[in-house]
Amino acid sequence: MQSPNFGARPSGERITLAVLHSISLPPGHYGGDAVERLFTNRLDATEHPYYEGLRGLQVSAHFFVRRDGHVLQFVSCDDRAWHAGVSQWGGREQCNDYSIGIELEGIEGEGFEGAQYAAVTHLLRALARRYPIAAVVGHEHIAPGRTGDPGPGFDWAAIDRKLGSRPRVATQVLDGHRERSA
Numbered sequence: 001m002q003s004p005n006f007g008a009r010p011s012g013e014r015i016t017l018a019v020l021h022s023i024s025l026p027p028g029h030y031g032g033d034a035v036e037r038l039f040t041n042r043l044d045a046t047e048h049p050y051y052e053g054l055r056g057l058q059v060s061a062h063f064f065v066r067r068d069g070h071v072l073q074f075v076s077c078d079d080r081a082w083h084a085g086v087s088q089w090g091g092r093e094q095c096n097d098y099s100i101g102i103e104l105e106g107i108e109g110e111g112f113e114g115a116q117y118a119a120v121t122h123l124l125r126a127l128a129r130r131y132p133i134a135a136v137v138g139h140e141h142i143a144p145g146r147t148g149d150p151g152p153g154f155d156w157a158a159i160d161r162k163l164g165s166r167p168r169v170a171t172q173v174l175d176g177h178r179e180r181s182a
């Protein structure tokens with residue numbers, strides 16, 4: 001499924017970051033097609049009170065991972081998807097320029113499914129073979145104070161263990177996760 005919400009990356013840009021998010025529409029409801037409709041500008045704002053706040057919003061992600069681990073792609077990885085917004089990582093702003101955005105069907109504060117961890121691990125490994133991805137982070141880490149996804153229910157240590165050597169979850173992310181779980 002192709003999203004119209006994308007653009008070209010800056011010329012010569014290297015893809016060095018993967019950003020994990022969580023989303024569900026309406027929030028906390030799983031299994032419908034509202035996220036696909038949001039990313040393809042076909043969400044009917046009158047269908048649910050929450051959707052009114054999304055009216056006219058043009059967003060996308062490269063991938064969406066459903067609760068059962070099924071992966072949908074909306075934007076070519078070579079193009080720039082619109083997932084991060086105002087953001088910064090390692091002193092560089094505009095993370096959309098140099099990142100791949102992966103949305104997991106979920107909600108901040110709740111856990112994620114084993115099938116989602118397996119699918120994300122598989123996806124990140126495949127992406128790291130194709131692009132020089134140096135770090136995996138959450139949206140909450142590149143836009144702190146503005147976003148909180150994927151949230152405390154996401155097990156960063158588990159995905160880092162699954163990934164092994166490459167790509168790695170950013171050290172700062174793992175440190176924050178350990179502090180929070182302690």
Ligand SMILES: [Zn+2]
Nearest residue numbers: 021022139149
């Ligand atoms: Zn996000």
